[in-house]
Amino acid sequence: MDAKVRLHLDQPLGAGQPLTLAPEQAHYLLNVMRLGPGARILVFNGRDGEWLAELAPEGKRSARVLPLAPTRPPAPPPDLWLLFAPIKKARTDFIVEKAAEMGVRRILPVQTDFTNAERIARDRLQAHAVEAVEQCGGTFVPEVAELAPLARVLDRWDAGRRLMLCDEAAAGAARALPDPAPGTAPGPWAVLIGPEGGFSPAERARLHTLPFVHVTSLGPRILRADTAAVAALALWQARLGDWGAVALP
């Protein structure tokens, strides 16, 4: 019973409301996993928590599932975004996978002055986030935004959202994350990971004057962007997010 298949469905989930699977999902369950009529699977849609559901094949290529009962309530992560500059494909995939595992609401790829990426495969990255959530047991899928220039993202920034800036070249300006206010949510935050080549002087100057930016350091060694993303999200989650109660009160 433990190793049940978990499937993301982009449809409303409710007891007794049958859902039709996409052809590739039906293929996966029927022909790859070789599940038959009545097989139990877990489904989630990112909004309605996780449900136990029953498989009802319709021939060899299509199937419906019938949600039976909720197994886990919806559990959205804290209101945290991750901004990062896309790098090589494998490491970009990795950052999206890790962000989905660690609990963020949105993933925003940004072009910086020293970023080479002209485009990203947004749909592929979004599918990657879905797959990571299917595998890690989560019920919330972060949205992967379209690639946008960092300058434009900052122009449109809601100043109520604080931005944790991980800037290895500015360790002197680094401050501890604020103490969590007991019993209250930390409010909206985002983490910005610098590109592999660092920020340009103009970018750095602007970032360091923005009132919502909180400069932090990830220690004395230079971390790759993908390492920095996981490390920064861990520190934020432990200090201000939903790891805090147990890890670093």
Next chain:
Amino acid sequence: MDAKVRLHLDQPLGAGQPLTLAPEQAHYLLNVMRLGPGARILVFNGRDGEWLAELAPEGKRSARVLPLAPTRPPAPPPDLWLLFAPIKKARTDFIVEKAAEMGVRRILPVQTDFTNAERIARDRLQAHAVEAVEQCGGTFVPEVAELAPLARVLDRWDAGRRLMLCDEAAAGAARALPDPAPGTAPGPWAVLIGPEGGFSPAERARLHTLPFVHVTSLGPRILRADTAAVAALALWQARLGDWGAVALP
């Protein structure tokens, strides 16, 4: 001058003491990087810090380097080990790379009751650690130990070394990491990441009774072992290690 090649040499470094490069290193510098006589590179051996050195080719296939002056002092990371159960090749490589970046002294692959790995390519993993340190600007290379059963590692454990156990199935037993004692080193520690399939009941029972074990949690979502390794090392470094002064005092 910024983008100088960094090379790990397993020889003592001192001003004016020429060193002979291994054939593959000479090939890399002469034929891949196309460096010529007098080219400046950075070298380190894990003990003597980082040195500026001058290249002296001897034909097309061999070369010597002459250390000129130290550029960075030796900076060993805190006395932190990482224990993990090897998983798929790519993710094992990743864990070793990340541990070398984030700053640990030793990396110990361990066999747990639910680990399939019978052997590891220790030399390849060690080379991977060297490469990660070359790229991240560090001067210390952690040792990758031979694969050993976790039970035997625990039998021989020095009780003076505390063990941060990341056990998602024991969140109820999780405690915050201790406060760092002002002005003193945290003492020897290790981080143990559970295998993908979790610990066996027998392992868990033993681990939770060992006096040097400190159970922590990495939040409410299930993390893959490679994610958990980076997250746990980040929390330890920020709380007790050499990130602490800036990140989470």
